[in-house]
Amino acid sequence: MTDDRTHVQDFFSVRAADWDSRFPDDGPAYTAAVEDLRLRRGDAVLDAGCGTGRALDALRAAVGPEGTVLGADLTPAMLETAVRAGRDRSGALLLTDVARLPLRDRSLDAVFAAGLISHLAHPGPALRELARVVRLGGQLALFHPVGRAALAARHGRAITDDDLRAEPRLGPLLAASGWRMDAYVDEDHRFLVRAERVG
Ligand SMILES: C[S@@+](CC[C@H](N)C(=O)[O-])C[C@H]1O[C@@H](n2cnc3c(N)ncnc32)[C@H](O)[C@@H]1O
Numbered sequence: 001m002t003d004d005r006t007h008v009q010d011f012f013s014v015r016a017a018d019w020d021s022r023f024p025d026d027g028p029a030y031t032a033a034v035e036d037l038r039l040r041r042g043d044a045v046l047d048a049g050c051g052t053g054r055a056l057d058a059l060r061a062a063v064g065p066e067g068t069v070l071g072a073d074l075t076p077a078m079l080e081t082a083v084r085a086g087r088d089r090s091g092a093l094l095l096t097d098v099a100r101l102p103l104r105d106r107s108l109d110a111v112f113a114a115g116l117i118s119h120l121a122h123p124g125p126a127l128r129e130l131a132r133v134v135r136l137g138g139q140l141a142l143f144h145p146v147g148r149a150a151l152a153a154r155h156g157r158a159i160t161d162d163d164l165r166a167e168p169r170l171g172p173l174l175a176a177s178g179w180r181m182d183a184y185v186d187e188d189h190r191f192l193v194r195a196e197r198v199g
Helices: 001-011 027-035 054-062 077-085 123-133 148-154 169-173
Strands: 046-049 068-073 091-093 108-114 132-142 181-189 190-197
Touching: 001 077, 027 054, 027 108, 027 132, 027 190, 046 054, 046 123, 054 068, 068 077, 077 091, 108 123, 123 132, 123 169, 169 181, 169 190
Parallel strands: 046 068, 046 108, 068 091, 108 132
Antiparallel strands: 132 190, 181 190
């Protein structure tokens, strides 16, 4: 596990400073994905693998000043970039592995996770930990601003059903981790899976 964490930190540390400038046009897609989560004012929501905090302002707007917004990430440099951008004003930042969250059982209404799932060395335990901290009936959104086929083409690969984000793999993985997949969208400009926390 330690090696996995070091690998993630090494990968993202060198990308943290210019992360936002690499993807300058993603803002509206993040806002739309957050709106799909149908948060209510006063809700408590976690941005899991928040990185530089690109979703935090939209999450704060959704839950209002009376709500709770947390951002959790394993890579200090990503969180430092979030702070430099002032995004810690929208949410409290936690330096932690999403597979070991310092949060009470069922203390959240929802989890938003953008670009996280493909970087998890052990997705099952992480999804189970996210389920632990969300109340029954609460929501999970797994989002990416680029769909699987478009992302694979960008990297010169083909998509296959082995990909963790492929519906035949992700549905059963979510089901085994305390989530029921309610929506699966994989388009060029949007990958968005919504799941509900079930008993
Ligand atoms: C592709 S980036 C996405 C960042 C941000 N959500 C965004 O959309 O811009 C993935 C992020 O997940 C974080 N990450 C990967 N594995 C993690 C883990 N096990 N626990 C917490 N954060 C993790 C990385 O440090 C990185 O910041």
